[in-house]
Amino acid sequence: MFKEFMGLPAHVLVVHAVVVFVPLLALVSIAYVALPRFRSRIDWALVLLAVTAPATAWVAVQSGAELTDVFTARGLQGPIVDQIAEHSRYGDLTFRYVLALAVAAIVLLVVTSGRPRVPKLPGWVTRVLSVVVIALAVVSLVYVALTGHTGAEAVWGNTL
Numbered sequence: 476m477f478k479e480f481m482g483l484p485a486h487v488l489v490v491h492a493v494v495v496f497v498p499l500l501a502l503v504s505i506a507y508v509a510l511p512r513f514r515s516r517i518d519w520a521l522v523l524l525a526v527t528a529p530a531t532a533w534v535a536v537q538s539g540a541e542l543t544d545v546f547t548a549r550g551l552q553g554p555i556v557d558q559i560a561e562h563s564r565y566g567d568l569t570f571r572y573v574l575a576l577a578v579a580a581i582v583l584l585v586v587t588s589g590r591p592r593v594p595k596l597p598g599w600v601t602r603v604l605s606v607v608v609i610a611l612a613v614v615s616l617v618y619v620a621l622t623g624h625t626g627a628e629a630v631w632g633n634t635l
Contacts, residue, residue: 477489477534477538478538478541478545484538484542484545485538485542486535486538486539486541486542489531489534489535489538490535490623490626492531492534492535493531493532493535493569493619494619494623496524496527496528497528497532497573497615497616497619498619500521500524500525500527500528500573500576500577500580501576501612501613501615501616502612503521503524504521504524504576504580504608504609504611504612505608505609505612507521507580507583507608508583508605508608508609511587514584514587518584518588521580521581521584522584524577525576525577525578525580525581526577528576528577529570529573529574532566532569532570532573532574533570535566535570536563536566536567536570539562539563539566540563543563555629558625558628558629558632559629561625562622562625562626562629565618565621565622565625566622566626568622569615569618569619569622572611572614572615572618575611576612576614576615579608579611580608582604583601583604583605583608586600586601586604587601
């Protein structure tokens with residue numbers, strides 16, 4: 476399903492979306508925590524990115540798995556196999572951290588929304604959620620960078 480798009484490996488195209496949407500989700504999440512005055516202006520962006528970033532990361536993982544299957548079927552051997560495996564592990568972790576960030580950010584948004592149907596929680600809940608969101612944002616940024624770096628090394632490191 477995620478093998479090709481218009482004759483190109485889908486993974487090569489999808490990773491560009493991940494490199495854009497994951498950092499955007501991380502930065503908007505941090506802004507949501509750090510700038511409470513502007514929460515009502517950026518909440519819509521947070522919701523959109525909380526859906527888009529994990530979705531693109533998931534598609535990247537799936538398309539990467541299909542691309543790895545193609546390489547395996549062609550008998551790819553040598554150190555590149557280990558590089559692809561490392562890249563794949565980082566990609567899986569990136570997806571998991573981005574998904575956790577998206578869920579935590581949405582929960583924080585709901586808790587701080589001030590809507591009458593949302594029960595008023597103690598202040599420490601918001602503080603704890605804020606710390607969790609910032610930590611997951613930083614970890615997501617680190618892992619998207621590690622994933623991208625190992626992928627670039629696997630593709631370009633052997634040809635230079």
